[in-house]
Amino acid sequence: MSKILVIAEHLGGKLNSSTARAVSAAAAVKPEAIDVLVLADNVDAIAADAAKIEGVSRVLTVARAENAHPLAAVLAPQIAKAAAGYTHVFVPSTTFGKDVAPRVAALLGVAQVSDVMSVEGSHTFKRPIYAGNAIITVEADAAHAVVATIRTASWSAAGNGASSASIEALSLDVTLPTHTRFVELKQGKSDRPDLQSASKVVSGGRGVGSKENFEIIYKFADKIGAAVGASRAAVDAGYVPNEMQVGQTGKIIAPELYMAIGISGAIQHLTGIKDAGTIVAINKDGEAPIFEVADIGLVGDLFKLIPELEQALG
Numbered sequence: 001m002s003k004i005l006v007i008a009e010h011l012g013g014k015l016n017s018s019t020a021r022a023v024s025a026a027a028a029v030k031p032e033a034i035d036v037l038v039l040a041d042n043v044d045a046i047a048a049d050a051a052k053i054e055g056v057s058r059v060l061t062v063a064r065a066e067n068a069h070p071l072a073a074v075l076a077p078q079i080a081k082a083a084a085g086y087t088h089v090f091v092p093s094t095t096f097g098k099d100v101a102p103r104v105a106a107l108l109g110v111a112q113v114s115d116v117m118s119v120e121g122s123h124t125f126k127r128p129i130y131a132g133n134a135i136i137t138v139e140a141d142a143a144h145a146v147v148a149t150i151r152t153a154s155w156s157a158a159g160n161g162a163s164s165a166s167i168e169a170l171s172l173d174v175t176l177p178t179h180t181r182f183v184e185l186k187q188g189k190s191d192r193p194d195l196q197s198a199s200k201v202v203s204g205g206r207g208v209g210s211k212e213n214f215e216i217i218y219k220f221a222d223k224i225g226a227a228v229g230a231s232r233a234a235v236d237a238g239y240v241p242n243e244m245q246v247g248q249t250g251k252i253i254a255p256e257l258y259m260a261i262g263i264s265g266a267i268q269h270l271t272g273i274k275d276a277g278t279i280v281a282i283n284k285d286g287e288a289p290i291f292e293v294a295d296i297g298l299v300g301d302l303f304k305l306i307p308e309l310e311q312a313l314g
């Protein structure tokens with residue numbers, strides 16, 4: 001029988017919804033138990049949130065000052081130690097998970113299964129390859145623990161259960177490395193919804209033309225309460241910072257509504273929006289590949305069409 005350890009992702013004392021998505025993937029394995037591991041300096045609020053997730057058996061906490069910031073080099077040895085007795089370790093395939101999971105896999109001496117999009121059996125999983133152009137079925141060796149990252153866009157977040165799971169403090173006898181230290185966190189400040197979890201996203205591409213012109217995208221996004229994303233060409237041209245990039249080498253997102261404005265629809269961009277609900281494209285080139293995946297397409301100049309849309313919205 002399987003026993004799964006899900007690693008909680010959190011920031012600023014709040015549990016990230018990616019954790020509940022990883023719990024959904026864990027539930028699909030139909031395990032005997034799903035435990036969530038919270039590594040932080042102050043674990044209480046995060047653990048209480050994790051305990052509410054439906055399907056969670058226990059929440060295990062490791063409260064240490066060294067865990068105040070998610071440094072993969074510091075977290076991985078603790079996770080590897082806590083993984084004893086578990087058949088699977090699941091981590092969300094976010095920036096956090098992509099950083100920490102390979103180290104955990106290396107410490108446990110196994111090959112990681114990346115970007116699990118469906119569970120076919122306790123050791124058989126589907127994952128995208130070639131920028132999402134093909135799906136491969138992989139089988140992990142049942143003789144070893146499975147370390148897997150979970151493609152969050154493929155799983156809905158497990159809801160809250162009727163009762164809370166128990167919370168237990170773990171004491172791990174691990175020597176933590178000192179070669180990697182937290183120095184400073186630099187992050188963009190925005191009052192807009194978070195790109196990775198927003199239900200609506202408006203993205204601009206090279207077609208927007210400049211950093212100044214991007215104002216039209218921000219204004220429209222604010223009007224409809226959307227997060228703002230961008231293509232890599234827009235990032236590379238310096239119109240927007242790179243945390244806004246959507247796609248293969250950016251963020252993989254699954255909003256209910258995705259609006260691609262002045263974006264051609266390169267395969268590396270489409271990989272990031274494969275699981276979006278309704279896709280709307282605005283492009284002056286009627287032959288642009290984005291129209292092949294768009295549910296609604298508007299052919300025309302974005303600088304004319306967006307003000308018209310804004311007006312129609314009142």
Ligand SMILES: Cc1cc2nc3c(=O)[nH]c(=O)nc-3n(C[C@H](O)[C@H](O)[C@H](O)COP(=O)(O)OP(=O)(O)OC[C@H]3O[C@@H](n4cnc5c(N)ncnc54)[C@H](O)[C@@H]3O)c2cc1C
Nearest residue numbers: 205206207231232233247248249250262263264269284302
């Ligand atoms: C390994 C690798 C990884 C990559 N990863 C990513 C990734 O993560 N994300 C990503 O986005 N790309 C990625 N790319 C780059 C990708 O291949 C494309 O180059 C990029 O997505 C193009 O961005 P774009 O659509 O904004 O620009 P373009 O392809 O230049 O398209 C601009 C579009 O705007 C339209 N347009 C111009 N002016 C207007 C106007 N006034 N009104 C309306 N429409 C207008 C044009 O018709 C055109 O279709 C990657 C590439 C490689 C090789």
